[in-house]
Amino acid sequence: MTGGTAAVPQEPAWWRTPAAREGLAVGLVGLYGVSAGALGVAAGLSVWQTVVTSLLIFSGGSQFALYGVIGAGGGALAAVATSTLLGLRNGFYGLELSRLLRPGRRLVPLGAHLTIDESTAVALAQDTPAQSRIGFWTTGVALFVVWQTTTVLGALAGEAMGDPRDYGLDAAAAAAFVALVWPRLFGRGADGRTGAMATAALAMTLTLVCAPFVPTGVEVLVGACAALLVGLRDRRRGTPTDLRPVTRDVSPHPGGPSARDRRAGGRAEV
Amino acid sequence: MTLWVAVLAAGVLAYLVKLGGYLVPERVLEVPWVDRVVPLLTVALLSSLVITQGFLTDGTPTVDARAAGIGMAVVALLLRAPFLVVVALAALTAALVRLWT
Numbered sequence: 301m302t303g304g305t306a307a308v309p310q311e312p313a314w315w316r317t318p319a320a321r322e323g324l325a326v327g328l329v330g331l332y333g334v335s336a337g338a339l340g341v342a343a344g345l346s347v348w349q350t351v352v353t354s355l356l357i358f359s360g361g362s363q364f365a366l367y368g369v370i371g372a373g374g375g376a377l378a379a380v381a382t383s384t385l386l387g388l389r390n391g392f393y394g395l396e397l398s399r400l401l402r403p404g405r406r407l408v409p410l411g412a413h414l415t416i417d418e419s420t421a422v423a424l425a426q427d428t429p430a431q432s433r434i435g436f437w438t439t440g441v442a443l444f445v446v447w448q449t450t451t452v453l454g455a456l457a458g459e460a461m462g463d464p465r466d467y468g469l470d471a472a473a474a475a476a477f478v479a480l481v482w483p484r485l486f487g488r489g490a491d492g493r494t495g496a497m498a499t500a501a502l503a504m505t506l507t508l509v510c511a512p513f514v515p516t517g518v519e520v521l522v523g524a525c526a527a528l529l530v531g532l533r534d535r536r537r538g539t540p541t542d543l544r545p546v547t548r549d550v551s552p553h554p555g556g557p558s559a560r561d562r563r564a565g566g567r568a569e570v
Numbered sequence: 571m572t573l574w575v576a577v578l579a580a581g582v583l584a585y586l587v588k589l590g591g592y593l594v595p596e597r598v599l600e601v602p603w604v605d606r607v608v609p610l611l612t613v614a615l616l617s618s619l620v621i622t623q624g625f626l627t628d629g630t631p632t633v634d635a636r637a638a639g640i641g642m643a644v645v646a647l648l649l650r651a652p653f654l655v656v657v658a659l660a661a662l663t664a665a666l667v668r669l670w671t
Binding site for chain 2 (some may be wrong): 384480528
């Protein structure tokens with residue numbers, strides 16, 4: 301701790317820090333676990349299977365992907381592949397967080413499981429490593445608890461519903477993907493990611509065009525090739541890279557410059 | 571049974587990917603093009619899933635009540651509605667369209 305902005309006689313307790321408050325606020329994002337629960341059951345999974353996906357995967361996008369491909373009638377292999385590819389970014393967050401948080405050996409297995417968009421975003425937004433640690437763990441634990449609880453509620457409600465189409469749950473699944481991709485196209489920090497729009501357009505086109513000719517679920521993997529096509533093209537042009545998470549509802553330091561902005565500035569020089 | 575295999579496989583793989591970030595030596599992952607492609611991979615997969623979920627029926631391109639729900643979702647996102655509101659409005663819209671047509 302080498303803060304030095306104000307002479308504080310003693311460190312405030314961790315739960316009184318801004319990082320902890322941010323973490324708890326962002327943890328409330330986990331309320332959308334209710335949609336994960338409902339959509340899992342609507343896709344044809346049992347309540348138990350849905351609850352287990354939330355416990356083990358604990359990453360909204362990957363869970364929705366699994367439900368989506370299974371619900372559309374795709375094979376298990378395509379469903380698992382899509383879900384896993386969508387979770388690859390968490391691996392890169394882990395790489396970044398292991399340098400920033402320097403977690404002890406015993407905490408790594410737990411910290412890894414809590415490594416998702418939201419916890420990474422809050423950790424990266426803090427000014428000191430100590431605050432980053434508080435932000436990461438508070439967000440991760442709060443979100444995990446809220447996510448698991450609301451998944452169970454959503455799954456039970458979904459089971460009681462009957463035909464999910466009568467409630468428009470198939471449209472809800474599609475809307476969930478729109479809402480997940482939206483901040484990556486138009487959100488804060490998304491402007492540095494040239495190529496996102498091109499990727500989205502190309503992916504949707506590839507998916508539509510190949511869908512009639514490939515087994516259900518495989519069209520998503522064909523669409524994923526858009527990332528390779530656009531990414532490798534941009535690389536030749538030397539576009540700067542950026543692996544920071546883009547999340548909705550995470551705006552830790554409105555107005556003031558944050559560690560995140562400074563990092564972004566540093567990145568641009570690479 | 572197949573569903574359980576899929577659920578457990580996806581769960582274990584998701585965890586191993588997360589854990590790998592902490593354990594794998596940095597230089598292995600710092601291949602120049604990889605960190606460029608991974609964020610775009612997220613965008614590509616999510617965009618493809620919008621099509622699969624919203625505009626395909628058994629592999630055939632379709633426009634039905636789901637499209638109305640997605641339209642509503644876009645409007646809600648433009649108005650900066652939170653995730654749950656976006657999803658709920660889409661469901662409500664599609665359900666109403668089905669009720670009335």
